[in-house]
Amino acid sequence: xxxxxxxxxxxxIGFVEPHKRSETAALTEGLERVPTKRISYRGAEFxxxxxxxxxxxxxxxxxVDELAHTNxxxxxxxxxxxxxxxxxxxxxNVISTVNVQHFESLNDTVAQITGVCVRETLPDRILDxxxxxxxxxxxxxxxxxxxxxxxxYDKEKVPQALANFFRKxxxxxxxxxxxxxxxxxxxxxxxxxxxxxxVDKTGGAQARVPVAPRARPSGAQLG
Numbered sequence: 001x002x003x004x005x006x007x008x009x010x011x012x013i014g015f016v017e018p019h020k021r022s023e024t025a026a027l028t029e030g031l032e033r034v035p036t037k038r039i040s041y042r043g044a045e046f047x048x049x050x051x052x053x054x055x056x057x058x059x060x061x062x063x064v065d066e067l068a069h070t071n072x073x074x075x076x077x078x079x080x081x082x083x084x085x086x087x088x089x090x091x092x093n094v095i096s097t098v099n100v101q102h103f104e105s106l107n108d109t110v111a112q113i114t115g116v117c118v119r120e121t122l123p124d125r126i127l128d129x130x131x132x133x134x135x136x137x138x139x140x141x142x143x144x145x146x147x148x149x150x151x152x153y154d155k156e157k158v159p160q161a162l163a164n165f166f167r168k169x170x171x172x173x174x175x176x177x178x179x180x181x182x183x184x185x186x187x188x189x190x191x192x193x194x195x196x197x198x199v200d201k202t203g204g205a206q207a208r209v210p211v212a213p214r215a216r217p218s219g220a221q222l223g
Contacts, residue, residue: 001031004061010059011032012061015036015064016065034050037075051077055087055092066097070120079122103124103127106181113173116164139175144166
């Protein structure tokens with residue numbers, strides 16, 4: 001968004017959730033914000049994306065964070081990704097973010113790996129319909145380091161996080177899921193390109209899996 005803004009493109013913030021992280025908040029400086037919608041529900045105040053306000057402003061680009069978010073009752077749509085679909089339908093380009101554990105197709109796998117059932121999900125077709133997919137990758141070691149420095153959560157919450165969802169085994173597995181999910185999108189793009197441009201399908205990029213079975217009966221299964 002900052003790069004587009006520096007080039008003079010019309011980009012605004014529809015909703016960004018910095019989670020009190022100074023590094024994230026700093027990235028939003030200088031960008032126009034469309035006022036959010038405040039909703040009272042069961043004695044609490046919630047701040048949500050104001051879809052109508054973004055439509056009225058009608059920028060070329062809008063940032064909409066946390067795509068799988070469930071909106072508070074009284075919002076235009078139940079899910080934030082539904083608001084994004086409406087914005088796209090109106091001709092507004094959307095830049096959004098989502099964590100790999102929120103895709104419906106991976107819900108059971110994530111639960112088996114982490115022991116946590118992620119309740120906020122979104123259809124995989126939302127990713128399939130995206131014009132561009134960017135994987136924001138980080139090693140488990142670097143992520144744990146950020147956690148320990150208090151960049152992600154307050155330091156008093158760090159020990160609990162490291163003992164639960166942020167266990168290294170979980171992070172390694174989730175990272176692999178994210179890499180595979182992004183690779184699938186790349187494969188689909190390549191297939192579409194070769195079909196549209198009648199590229200020779202016998203050459204070019206292909207998946208190759210080296211197999212080195214040992215001299216034991218189970219090795220026959222690798223054939």
